[in-house]
Amino acid sequence: MRIQTFGKNVLVAGRSKNVGMPISMLLHTDGEHERPGGDATVTITHRYTPKEQLKIHTQLADIVIVAAVDYTEQPKLLKLMQSCLEEHHSYCINGLCAFHSELRKPICKCLAGYNGERCEHLTLNSYAHNSYERYIAVGIGVGILTSGILAIIYCYVRKRCRKLKSPYKVCVGETAL
Numbered sequence: 001m002r003i004q005t006f007g008k009n010v011l012v013a014g015r016s017k018n019v020g021m022p023i024s025m026l027l028h029t030d031g032e033h034e035r036p037g038g039d040a041t042v043t044i045t046h047r048y049t050p051k052e053q054l055k056i057h058t059q060l061a062d063i064v065i066v067a068a069v070d071y072t073e074q075p076k077l078l079k080l081m082q083s084c085l086e087e088h089h090s091y092c093i094n095g096l097c098a099f100h101s102e103l104r105k106p107i108c109k110c111l112a113g114y115n116g117e118r119c120e121h122l123t124l125n126s127y128a129h130n131s132y133e134r135y136i137a138v139g140i141g142v143g144i145l146t147s148g149i150l151a152i153i154y155c156y157v158r159k160r161c162r163k164l165k166s167p168y169k170v171c172v173g174e175t176a177l
Contacts, residue, residue: 005038
């Protein structure tokens with residue numbers, strides 16, 4: 001059974017170098033590549049992800065992959081992002097807050113459908129449907145154009161008829177005495 005991952009939100013719980021990271025890389029790679037991937041939006045969590053954020057990530061995910069492995073090796077990563085301080089707890093309107101230690105400011109990871117520095121903008125998808133207003137406008141335009149053409153033709157014919165009238169009275173059908 002093949003699971004469709006194109007455009008899906010995937011949560012990979014566990015970032016081990018042997019399981020979690022390779023799965024994440026495969027899922028987010030371009031599907032048109034020579035070694036096609038899953039074309040998915042991938043979120044990776046680890047054992048230090050706060051439970052409330054893990055709950056939110058899980059609710060947003062279409063697919064959840066648990067790739068947790070028990071190992072004793074400590075990760076060798078630079079700690080660039082930390083949880084937000086209490087003063088920035090409500091900084092992100094529709095998303096998760098993290099404090100970037102190098103930039104020294106809070107950064108938001110927006111929920112699906114939101115964007116902006118504080119996740120304040122909702123992205124709405126709108127589609128224009130064929131409406132009667134469009135047909136009415138086209139009909140009015142065609143009617144005005146037709147009326148204009150008929151008015152020009154009427155003026156032309158009337159002017160031409162005036163030129164053709166003879167100044168003399170022509171008697172038709174009467175017999176002369």
